Amino acid sequence: MVLVELATGTIVADPDEVATVLEPTADEAALHDAAGGNAGPIAIAFPSFTDGRGFSLARLLRERHGFKGEIRAVGHLIPDHGQFLLRSGFDTAEITDPEAVQVWKLRSSASATIISRPCAIPCRCAGMRPPRPRLRSTRCLARPTTS
Amino acid sequence: MYRYDEFDHAFVNERVAEFRDQVERRLAGQLTEEEFRPLRLRNGLYLQLHAYMLRIAVPYGVLSPRQLRQLAMIGRKWDRGYGHFTTRQNLQFNWVKLVDIPDVLAALAEVEMHCIQTSGNCVRNVTADPYAAAAVDELEDPRAWCEILRQWSTLHPEFSWLPRKFKIAISGAAEDRAATAFHDIGLRIVRGPNGENGFRVLVGGGMGRTPYVGQEIKSFLPKEHLLSYIESILRVYNLHGRRDNIHKARIKILVNALGIDKFREDVEADWEATHKDAIDLPEDEKRRIMSYFAPPELPERPARDEALAARRESDPAFANWYKHNVLPHRVPGYASVVISLKEPGRTPGDASSDTMDFVADLTERFGHNEARVNYTQNLILPHVARADILELYEALAGAGCATGNNELLGDMICCPGLDYCNLANARSIPIAKEIAKRFEDPARQEEIGKLRLNMSGCINACGHHHSGNIGILGVDKKGTELYQITLGGNPKDSASVGTIIGPGFRAEAVPQAIDTIVDTYIDNRHEGESFLETWRRVGAAPFKEALYGAR
Amino acid sequence: MPSVVTANRLTDGIVVYLAADGEWTEEIANARVADDEAETKALEAIADNAVRERVVVGPYPMVVGLKDDGAIDPLSVRERIRAAHRTTLTKDWYDVPL
Known part of the structure; x- marks a missing residue:
């Protein structure tokens, strides 16, 4: 089991310990509690790779609950999730096969335009800058770069 | 029409490269079929009965001659020389090899086409009134909104792994020609209280094994x-739709389980909490997209109505075609012309590569470089000068494309059925052909008048049988194909789901059953009454009596 | 009951049958017929391996009829259409009898 940083497709050497694990059924109160105080990483569980509830939960944590810490995807994930995870607010994904990191990296970089398409602000995933702001509804929800 | 900019080109090319990589990973064993399946589906690729099937989006049903020719080329080079227009403004190729798909996608990208999200549990191709920017009853062109929704929904970060597929249709006209009431979300452009246009929003419509007419969630957005x-x-x-049972996963099930009022309450609460400014489209971006949909410059042309009238007088076949397949246009001196893909003996909705090339030529000669695809599986030239109609007709007639049956019984909607489809329980194409043969005489169809006959080869209802005035559903009963008939469906305003009239019929008995139903309608109808009006007035009894009375 | 194993070929999706020589054939006439359950299971095991080897997709066993001359008869309409490898475009509907 290794932790991939979605924006770079690299392995996180020393992962922080998860503060809260959210199941896909988490309600508003659970999101509120998890986000409170920005305590530490929140893990969102994906019981199946086709179950997309976690994408909504991450977005709600970012947009409605102001969570600024690490959001981690755990469970049945495939590299093709990478760009969706990144753009809905996840930072990292826990994967079982360390060999697959290269594919995750490839899928992230191959999606440079996709990812930068909606970005209005420089953010961690920025590969290319968009030619101009596009449909902002699909903008990247990854955290702004701090540097 | 919409033109890709640098971003769109880069985006679609990247998707092609991505799928090429996914195919390679599948062939190399890095993806199992289970993992590959949702990835290929969201690129429109199915594994059907005989081969792979590729579903290509025709966004809001608009095709340029260049696109038509490229589709024709793809059909010849990688398929067997023909494709099938579906009920959702898509084109399907039936025999493409998996190893060739990346090249096909690259060829599509060259002409600004793609298969993105034509399948899978995501927002599908957004469909529209095929007469947009031509119809006399149009309030506003829906296509720009379709394009906005297409861009917004493509690889949406949050909504690309939904419980089930999600279909949206938009109509901007008084008459609903996009079956909006049978979509997950149906949008009607309407005039608001202050005279400005907005959307009437319907939600939870759908066909399948549990058909529902969409309910109004917002009267004016x-x-x-x-x-x-x-x-x-x-x-x-996404958060509350069922994921435990594929047959109960569509939004219509959630809407009806909660009730429309509770569902609306939940949506409104979420909407209230939304930072709308961050999501809604900036005005300049909206204007930019709208600018692509300016109607074509249609120069003033003499209508030559006397010549048309004389030909109608002397040529019954032309008169029939003109009456049904030539529709009024908002610009004087112009018309919209339906190119029927329902010639008796042909598979409804199929077009050969030669036909695609031929229609491409016609759009250049007569159609201001534009063709449209209708959900009733025909092609349309939306902008034709009335002065060109005789010449256009000669060309169509010469190519066997001048069947004058638009909206008549012969204009059947028909899914591929068991001849192609992995989900089908029964064949639909051969039944459609037999019915077409039975009603081949234009005088008979004229006597019947407008009538929507829809047929599906399984309960998934791709052939829209629920919304047919007459619907036919193929089922498998202990190894025998059996056909259930429903009556009273309606895809337009005051939409309704048809009701099963009685026990099913064996294949060979279906044409006679349709004949009996039609005769019963004619016997019972009042002057000028449509099938639907008669059905709603007299109910099932006379039809049951005629079909089963002797039993 | 006599059974054969059928699937779709991975690279082009074409309908194939497991043949006597262990290869996959487009002709149902060349399919290997299992006479009992144990033999069917053995064919399924070969097919499962072919899935792992990425030769075919979605294999399944199906019961077939055997004509007097030993020819394999796909019993359902669906399997007759699959075995025919064609559709109504080239042949009329009676080609695959009801």
Whole structure:
């Protein structure tokens, strides 16, 4: 089991310990509690790779609950999730096969335009800058770069 | 029409490269079929009965001659020289090899086409009134809104792994020609209280094994909030739609389980909490997209109505075609012309590569470089000068494309059925052909008048049988193909789901059953009454009596 | 009951049958017929391996009829259409009898 940083497709050497694990059924109160105080990483569980509830939960944590810490995807994930995870607010994904990191990296970089398409602000995933702001509804929800 | 900019080109090319990589990973064993399946599906690739099937989006049903020719080329080079237009403004190729798909996608990208999200549990191709920017009853062109929704929904970060597929249709006209009531979200552009246009939003319509007519969730949504409101609908669905049972996973099940009022309450609460400014489209971006949909410059042309009248007088076949397949246009001296893909003996909705090339030529000669695809599986030239109609007719007649049956019984909607489809329980194409043969005489169809006959080869209802005035559903009963008939469906305003009239019929008995139903309608109808009006007035009894009375 | 194993070929999706020589054939006439359950299971095991080897997709066993001359008869309409490898475009509907 290794932790991939979605924006770079690299392995996180020393992962922080998860503060809260959210199941896909988490309600508003659970999101509120998890986000409170920005305590530490929140893990969102994906019981199946086709179950997309976690994408909504991450977005709600970012947009409605102001969570600024690490959001981690755990469970049945495939590299093709990478760009969706990144753009809905996840930072990292826990994967079982360390060999697959290269594919995750490839899928992230191959999606440079996709990812930068909606970005209005420089953010961690920025590969290319968009030619101009596009449909902002699909903008990247990854955290702004701090540097 | 919409033109890709640098971004769109880069985006679609990247998707081609991505799918090429996914195919390679599948062939190399890095993806199992289970993992590959949702990835290929969201690129429109199915594994059907005989081969792979590729579903290509025709966004809002608009095709340029260049696109038509490229589709024709793809059909010849990688398929068997023909494709099938579906009930959702898509084109399907039936025999493409998996190893060739990346090249096909690259060829599509050259002409600004793609297969993205034509399948899978995501927002599908957004469909529209095929007479957009031509119809006399149009309030506003829906295509720009379709394009906005297409861009917004493509690889949406939050809504690409929904419980089930999600279909949206938009009509901007008084008459609903996009079957909006049978979509997950149906949008009607309507005039608001202050004279401005907005959307009447329907939700939870659908066909399949549990058909529902969409219910109104919002009577008037200001246009600028379209994206944020749809996001709220999708968020409630994504979080609360059922994922435990594929047959109960569509939004219609959630809407009806909660009740429309509770569902609306949840959506409105989410919408209230939404930062709408961050989601709704900026005005300049909206204007940019709208600018692509300016109607073509249609120069003034003499209508030559006397020549048309004389030909109608002397040539019954032309008169029949003209009456049904030539529709009024908002610009004087112009018309919209339906190119029927329902010639008796042909598979409904199929077009050969030669036909595609031929229609491409016609759009250049007569159609201001534009063709449209109708959900009733025909092609349309939306902008034709009336002065060109005789010449156009000669060309169509010469190519066997001048069947004058638009909206008549012969204009059947028909899914591929068991001849192609992995999900089908029974064949539909051969039944459609037999029915077409039975009603081949134009005088008979004229006597019947407008009538929507729809047929599906299984309960998934791709052939829209639920919304046919007469619907036919193929089922498998202990190894025998059996056909259930429903009556009273309606895809337009005051939409309704047809009701099963009685026990099913064996294949060879279906044409006679349709004949009996039609005769019963004619016997019972009042002057000028449509099939639907007669059905709603007299009910099932006379039809049951005629079909089963002797039993 | 006599059974054969059928699937779709991975690279082009074409309908194939497991043949006597262990290869996959487009002709149902060349399919290997299992006479009992144990033999069917053995064919399924070969097919499962072919899935792992990425030769075919979605294999399944199906019961077939055997004509007097030993020819394999796909019993359902669906399997007759699959075995025919064609559709109504080239042949009329009676080609695959009801």
